[in-house]
Amino acid sequence: MFNFRSKKFILKLVGLAAAVLILFSVALFESSEESKALEVDFLDVGQGDAILIKTPDHQRILIDGGPSGAVVNKLGENLPFFEKEIDLIILTHPHADHLDGLIEVLKRYEVKKILTTGVTHTTPDYLAWLEEIKKQNVPMEIAVAGQTLDFGSGIKMEIFYPKEDLTGKSAENLNNTSVVAKLIFGQTSFLFTGDAETEVEDELIGGGVDLKADVLKVAHHGSKNAMSQNFLEKVKPKFAVISVGADNQFGHPNAMTVKRLEKIGVEVFRTDKDGDVKMVSDGDMIEVEK
Numbered sequence: 001m002f003n004f005r006s007k008k009f010i011l012k013l014v015g016l017a018a019a020v021l022i023l024f025s026v027a028l029f030e031s032s033e034e035s036k037a038l039e040v041d042f043l044d045v046g047q048g049d050a051i052l053i054k055t056p057d058h059q060r061i062l063i064d065g066g067p068s069g070a071v072v073n074k075l076g077e078n079l080p081f082f083e084k085e086i087d088l089i090i091l092t093h094p095h096a097d098h099l100d101g102l103i104e105v106l107k108r109y110e111v112k113k114i115l116t117t118g119v120t121h122t123t124p125d126y127l128a129w130l131e132e133i134k135k136q137n138v139p140m141e142i143a144v145a146g147q148t149l150d151f152g153s154g155i156k157m158e159i160f161y162p163k164e165d166l167t168g169k170s171a172e173n174l175n176n177t178s179v180v181a182k183l184i185f186g187q188t189s190f191l192f193t194g195d196a197e198t199e200v201e202d203e204l205i206g207g208g209v210d211l212k213a214d215v216l217k218v219a220h221h222g223s224k225n226a227m228s229q230n231f232l233e234k235v236k237p238k239f240a241v242i243s244v245g246a247d248n249q250f251g252h253p254n255a256m257t258v259k260r261l262e263k264i265g266v267e268v269f270r271t272d273k274d275g276d277v278k279m280v281s282d283g284d285m286i287e288v289e290k
Helices: 004-034 070-078 096-108 124-136 198-206 229-235 255-263
Strands: 038-042 051-054 060-063 088-090 114-116 140-142 148-150 155-161 180-185 188-192 215-217 239-242 267-270 277-281 286-289
Touching: 038 180, 051 070, 070 096, 096 124, 155 198, 198 229, 229 255, 239 255, 255 267
Parallel strands: 060 088, 088 114, 114 140, 188 215, 215 239, 239 267
Antiparallel strands: 038 051, 038 277, 051 060, 148 155, 155 180, 180 188, 277 286
């Protein structure tokens, strides 16, 4: 028998459904607005790297995942709540501060493809990463210089390093196996460097690679072993981002590295001080939102 209490209950359900519909509509509107531009989010995941790229064609690319599952929360904050797909994960190299968060991403998101160097590593976390890839049956491709990835809407990513397929090979210094890549949209560009040190920088300069970019992701958290003056002069960035943890035990970023950037007028952002750093490009210019 229908009564007043039943009517109140139905009204509450209708109200709840309306609220959900409004939230969903807002999320769709925001997603539509975002789709007009390229967005690159340098996520604050502590002492490590994690970079989320969102393209006008709704491609979602994640470069590295930081040292822990914190990246999953960051993805939740920077993607609409209904999005549970990552089109591409790029693992620059298999050190824990770039790798470990990606294991959790594989468990929580549907990942369509992984790009990595194939270099071998024997840590438990790396083996867990390989096992999760196998479990989820995610296709893997090997990054080699000369490749160009097409993300639609005129957005492309050029792979500059490593110079060769490293599948099954070991390395004394994994930092110098890092994927180095340039993201290009119209007249704007971003240079991602992983933890590549000066040895790799010299190789790139010697190889005549077009390193010039508006935004430089400073390699190896701004350590003293990365970003030589010569390399900086080739890149000529307007902005630089240092992904680094607050009060970290390594003393990153190195004071001279920061000074070198500031001396030539580069605007420097640090995840330990600025939190997430969001950069939005319309193809002509880049705006920074912190």
